Amino acid sequence: MNNSTVVEMKNVYYEISGKIVLENINLKVEKNDFLAIIGPNGGGKTTLLKLIVGLIKPCKGVVKVFGKPPELARKNIGYMPQITHYNYDFPITVFETVLMGRYPGPLKRYSEKDIKTVEKWLKKLGVWNLRDKNINDLSGGQIQRVFLARALVREPKLLLLDEPTASIDPGTRNSFYKLLNKINRKMTIILVSHDVGVVSKHVKKIACLNRRIFVHDDPKEVLKSIEELYKCPVNIVFHEVPHEISKKH
Numbered sequence: 001m002n003n004s005t006v007v008e009m010k011n012v013y014y015e016i017s018g019k020i021v022l023e024n025i026n027l028k029v030e031k032n033d034f035l036a037i038i039g040p041n042g043g044g045k046t047t048l049l050k051l052i053v054g055l056i057k058p059c060k061g062v063v064k065v066f067g068k069p070p071e072l073a074r075k076n077i078g079y080m081p082q083i084t085h086y087n088y089d090f091p092i093t094v095f096e097t098v099l100m101g102r103y104p105g106p107l108k109r110y111s112e113k114d115i116k117t118v119e120k121w122l123k124k125l126g127v128w129n130l131r132d133k134n135i136n137d138l139s140g141g142q143i144q145r146v147f148l149a150r151a152l153v154r155e156p157k158l159l160l161l162d163e164p165t166a167s168i169d170p171g172t173r174n175s176f177y178k179l180l181n182k183i184n185r186k187m188t189i190i191l192v193s194h195d196v197g198v199v200s201k202h203v204k205k206i207a208c209l210n211r212r213i214f215v216h217d218d219p220k221e222v223l224k225s226i227e228e229l230y231k232c233p234v235n236i237v238f239h240e241v242p243h244e245i246s247k248k249h
């Protein structure tokens with residue numbers, strides 16, 4: 001591992017209830033990479049991100065982030081989980097939600113810098129006008145930007161995004177990825193998406209994950225092979241179907 005390696009996974013296996021979810025994963029992500037992980041539902045994408053954050057541990061193999069076990073590298077990781085459900089039982093504003101990303105620890109106060117950083121990212125992401133709104137009153141696309149802001153206020157060196165554009169309409173997706181391209185100048189990004197068509201135009205590498213992983217250095221080639229297969233522009237949404245593109249591997 002050299003100094004520019006951000007994530008390194010070596011011979012990683014993960015099993016749940018006797019079922020192998022990830023098999024012999026070898027992956028190296030370098031500084032300023034922008035990697036998209038695509039694959040069918042249940043292919044193990046979220047599990048892979050959770051291993052990188054250190055929320056779960058591999059059954060076999062090694063995961064290192066910035067050369068350390070993930071839990072020791074966490075202050076440099078921003079993680080936006082998949083948003084499948086949100087409904088807070090208590091009133092919480094957009095500003096407060098994003099401020100939680102800078103949580104200083106028990107019995108410590110938020111600093112002026114914390115407040116300014118939240119303001120900066122809410123403005124950059126175009127949701128400053130929503131700051132006093134209750135989180136339950138936002139649209140899916142708005143809430144995704146708010147949760148992205150919560151990951152970014154940590155000013156991490158590695159940003160992990162699980163399905164960040166799931167609730168964003170196709171017109172807005174391009175501008176969202178352009179924003180990520182800007183952010184990528186300062187931080188390494190790994191994102192999970194089904195949105196192969198859009199993703200392949202913006203990312204530097206694509207990994208296809210369906211229990212095992214295949215990394216492609218040229219995202220446009222991946223798109224071309226999928227489009228050849230389907231004979232049309234594609235936007236993959238797999239629902240328990242076999243991972244068609246694996247035939248090409």
Ligand SMILES: Nc1ncnc2c1ncn2[C@@H]1O[C@H](COP(=O)(O)OP(=O)(O)OP(=O)(O)O)[C@@H](O)[C@H]1O
Nearest residue numbers: 016017021039040041042043044045046047048082
């Ligand atoms: N806590 C759990 N208990 C039991 N099975 C689980 C658990 N977490 C994940 N799995 C199983 O592990 C497999 C991989 O799940 P994972 O969420 O990583 O897939 P994914 O590629 O992110 O799927 P999707 O595209 O639908 O989000 C699935 O078969 C899932 O049912």
